[in-house]
Amino acid sequence: xxxxxLSLCLFLAVPALALxxxxxxxxxxxxxxWSALEAKEASGDLSPxxxxxxxxxxxxxxxxxESLSRLNxxxxxxxxxxxxxxxxxxxxxxxxxxxxxxxxERARAxxxxxxxxxxxxxxxxxxxxxxxxxxxxxxxxxxADGALEKAQLRSALKELVALPGxxxxxxxxxxxxxxxxxxxLKILSEAPAPLPDAGAFALGYAAYLRGKYETxxxxxxxxxxxxxxxxxxxxxRGYSLYRLKRDGEALDVWHPLLLKEGSYARSxxxxxxxxxxxxxxxxxxxxxxxxxAKETSLAAAALLRLAALTGGRRARSFGxxxxxxxxxxxxxxxxxxxxxxxxxxxxxxxxxxxSGRRPWTEPRRSAAGQGFSTGRPAAxxxxxARRRSSSGTTSWPVSILCRSTRFRPFRERAAL
Numbered sequence: 421x422x423x424x425x426l427s428l429c430l431f432l433a434v435p436a437l438a439l440x441x442x443x444x445x446x447x448x449x450x451x452x453x454w455s456a457l458e459a460k461e462a463s464g465d466l467s468p469x470x471x472x473x474x475x476x477x478x479x480x481x482x483x484x485x486e487s488l489s490r491l492n493x494x495x496x497x498x499x500x501x502x503x504x505x506x507x508x509x510x511x512x513x514x515x516x517x518x519x520x521x522x523x524x525e526r527a528r529a530x531x532x533x534x535x536x537x538x539x540x541x542x543x544x545x546x547x548x549x550x551x552x553x554x555x556x557x558x559x560x561x562x563x564a565d566g567a568l569e570k571a572q573l574r575s576a577l578k579e580l581v582a583l584p585g586x587x588x589x590x591x592x593x594x595x596x597x598x599x600x601x602x603x604x605l606k607i608l609s610e611a612p613a614p615l616p617d618a619g620a621f622a623l624g625y626a627a628y629l630r631g632k633y634e635t636x637x638x639x640x641x642x643x644x645x646x647x648x649x650x651x652x653x654x655x656x657r658g659y660s661l662y663r664l665k666r667d668g669e670a671l672d673v674w675h676p677l678l679l680k681e682g683s684y685a686r687s688x689x690x691x692x693x694x695x696x697x698x699x700x701x702x703x704x705x706x707x708x709x710x711x712x713a714k715e716t717s718l719a720a721a722a723l724l725r726l727a728a729l730t731g732g733r734r735a736r737s738f739g740x741x742x743x744x745x746x747x748x749x750x751x752x753x754x755x756x757x758x759x760x761x762x763x764x765x766x767x768x769x770x771x772x773x774x775s776g777r778r779p780w781t782e783p784r785r786s787a788a789g790q791g792f793s794t795g796r797p798a799a800x801x802x803x804x805a806r807r808r809s810s811s812g813t814t815s816w817p818v819s820i821l822c823r824s825t826r827f828r829p830f831r832e833r834a835a836l
Contacts, residue, residue, distance in 0.1 A: 449473045454481060468497040484513040504535055511545050524549040539566030540576075547579065557583055570597060581607060588619060595622040600629055617642075621649040625656055633660040651677060651684040655691075662691065667700045671707060678711040678718065685718050693725040705729065 448456045457477045460466070466474070475490035491498070491506050498506060507530050514523035527545045534542045543566055547559035560583070564576035577594040580586055581603045588611045591604035598604070605626055608619045624639030637660045643653035658673035670691075677688035689711065696704035708729070711722035 445470050445473060449477060452477075452480070454478075468494050472498070479509065484516050488513045504530060504533060504538055508538060508541060508545075511542075515545070515549065520549055536566075537568065540568065540572055544576075553583070557585075564593075574598065578603070588616065592616070592618050592622065595626070599626055617644060617647040618649055621647075621653050624653065628656050628660050631663075633663045636660040637664075645676070651680070651682060655684045655688055658688065659691065662695060667695050667698065668703065671695060671700055671703055675707055678707055678722070679714055679716070681717055685716075686721065689718060689722055689725065693729065696729055 445457075445460065448460070454477050457474050460470070461474050471490050471494055475487045478487035478490065488510055491509060494506075507526065511523045511527045511530065514520070514526065523545070527542060527549060531542055531546065540563055543559045543562035547556050547563060550556050550559060557580070560576055560580045564573055564580065567573035567576055574594070574597045577590060577597070578601070580590045581594055581601070586603075586607055588608060591607040594601050594604040595608070599622065605623060608615065608623055611619065620639050620642040624636045624643070627633070627636035627639060637657055640653045640657035640660070643649050645651070645654065647653075654673055654677055658670045658677075661667075661670035661673060674688040674692055677685045678692065679685075689708070692704050692707050696708070705726065708722050708726045712719050712726055
């Protein structure tokens, strides 16, 4: 493990020891002024905290034996909560000075009383030091179980799949974090049948990411719709067919997703709309119409996509009630004091405009009230909120949403 991590763990917990009066000793450590630290040590007696800082400085320099002699010399003066970390540094120091048998013995003893945030590192030391392959495998599993973040888990799983006899389950855990990991994919591709559904998806998705779309279609078609990866596999199978310019087949694959709920249903809807602009227009519009007619949360977005592609003619064929329901959908900017949107109405009444302009083109006043800004639709220019500065003037912060949607038609924003 990196020596800096344990060194910092030990140092940051050392405030339990007495602080120096002015923090000058601490400053020398953080400035990495190692020669000054050693000069301070030679000049007189140091507190336990200052000794630990000197030891940490020596550790940073790779002077393992000298560092450990200072830390071990503290004895009982080091708080009990820090002693496991000191012992871990002893394990690392012994390993680095080629005294691996002693390091292994102390690491085994440390495992029985290791704190939770140190389990990963002790398991890693044991995995490196144990001569028995089975014991190494067990400790890499402990390392994975003790991981506190994805980066640690990824490192542990990489070590596991590099061992002889790595399992399919271990490979599947790794491809969840690294879909293109070659070692894990090799294990999955060479596994005896039947391969789990997650394994077929992993191989298909990796092929998709590598641009091998024929292989992706083959593997992803083996994932049942009812499985946990079913919708995801169907979406990427359709996308692979789209990349192969087999648009009709892609639409057939995406079709069942349009009749469902969820993120992959919305993703499929977007791809169907894009496909309609390239080829198979009649088939794609029919699928969008079928999705718009269903009682799902996707219906409104499907109808808006249909309206965008046909200029509203096809969408109105679904009936006046459906079309009006879409137009009455809540919009984040309809409560603007500038305008009510393209219809210029709210609750069936026209909003008054002081200048006689249509409400949605009414320009708004600038922050200082000196003139007007360029007239744009209220849905684009409305700021998020007013904020009064310390000087008493009112400023208008720019909306992040406005920035991201400024040049996009409203019907497209509503469908996202």
